[in-house]
Amino acid sequence: MSTVIEQLRYVVLGTRDLEAAAHFAGAELGLQPLPAGNGEQAFRSDHRQYSLVYSNAAPRRHAVGLELRDDAALQATVQALQARGIAVQHDAALAARRNVRALAAFTTPGGLCLELVVRPQDQGWRFFAARDCGMAGLAALALRSTDVAADEALLVELFGLQVRDWIGDAAYLGLDAAHHRLALFPAATAGVLAVEFEVQGLDQVMQQYHRLRELPQAVVHGPGRRPASGQAFLTFAGPDAVYYSFVTDGERIDAAAPRRPRQFAMRADSHCAWGSDCGIAELLADAVPARPALRGVTSA
Known part of the structure; x- marks a missing residue:
């Protein structure tokens, strides 16, 4: 069976101190910050528009972004999840905030929050590290x-x-x-x-x-x-x-x-x-x- 997941796209981490988390991302991880807004700070690590997001909206909430190829793959996956009795949330506002074409979120039996996304944006300009960390x-x-x-x-x-x-x-x-x-x-x-x-x-x-x-x-x-x-x-x-x-x-x-x-x-x-x-x-x-x-x- 071939995977329907194109790539691991991003991770969202709740934080109690957005400023301290952002400092850590630059000073220790060497990530490139994007402009902050709506209580969130995103960071680049490669060609992706972002791969790490810190959020102070819900300090205990974590989410994992997984990219699917297209809307058809997303629709088929949502139907398969629902057939297993797993509730799926479509959130246009969250999709806009994540800068993706479509997004569907669900929670696994083990409590993991997964966000299935279609057509997340890459960045035209190269990644520029906050420090030389390779x-x-x-x-x-x-x-x-x-x-x-x-x-x-x-x-x-x-x-x-x-x-x-x-x-x-x-x-x-x-x-x-x-x-x-x-x-x-x-x-x-x-x-x-x-x-x-x-x-x-x-x-x-x-x-x-x-x-x-x-x-x-x-x-x-x-x-x-x-x-x-x-x-x-x-x-x-x-x-x-x-x-x-x-x-x-x-x-x-x-x-x-x-x-x-x-x-x-x-x-x-x-x-x-x-x-x-x-x-x-x-x-x-x-x-x-x-x-x-x-x-x-x-x-x-």
């Missing part, structure tokens, strides 16, 4: 889900995403040649766990590490390399209990003929082959229930 663009999102199994099934069966690997009950889902674009982690509350940006190389990962290493509790995982994806990474704390990662390298997968998904244990060496300390509760072995000894492989 930014290459939005890479992936790690998401907290209260029902990973149901959300995994929905994204695989309806949207055509492919399970690339599991670590414990956490599922890594791909839609193109990258190892994954979304990762689902069991949690008591739903939302964004981490926003991951690709940078040009390992030098940029290590430069960020040396920027942050003297700040108490700033670096929460890494630098290291992920056994599942092969990515070099550094994860650090951001505003409003959301983490951010710089990643580079990583396995490339033929989405038309993917390898079988692999099962890793939920333990430290499954998340980092270099043995780095981890301060992220969702990645620790005692944070999730144990998986049964055997699990069927979900086919895409």
Whole structure:
């Protein structure tokens, strides 16, 4: 089954302090700010008009933007969601604010807010980083889900995403040649766990590490390399209990003929082959229930 998702488009994060969040996006992530308005501040990381939005309208609300090819794909997906008993909201005002041709929003069984969008705008002028960090663009999102199994099934069966690997009950889902674009982690509350940006190389990962290493509790995982994806990474704390990662390298997968998904244990060496300390509760072995000894492989 081919995916109906064209690309991971953006993430919207509620914040209690818009000014502090905006400063973080420029100073630590190197993102390019767009003019603020209506209690929101958007940022560019690549060719997209924006890939990160901070909003003070609802400090606890997170949303993920997924691009569909056209109106027909959106209509078919909405009908399939409704057939599963999932309510879908069409919001013209929100579509205008997101600067997309059409938008339909829904909440997954695990509590994730997804916004399906058609024809989001790219930017004609090149991305200009706020600082020299080697930014290459939005890479992936790690998401907290209260029902990973149901959300995994929905994204695989309806949207055509492919399970690339599991670590414990956490599922890594791909839609193109990258190892994954979304990762689902069991949690008591739903939302964004981490926003991951690709940078040009390992030098940029290590430069960020040396920027942050003297700040108490700033670096929460890494630098290291992920056994599942092969990515070099550094994860650090951001505003409003959301983490951010710089990643580079990583396995490339033929989405038309993917390898079988692999099962890793939920333990430290499954998340980092270099043995780095981890301060992220969702990645620790005692944070999730144990998986049964055997699990069927979900086919895409």
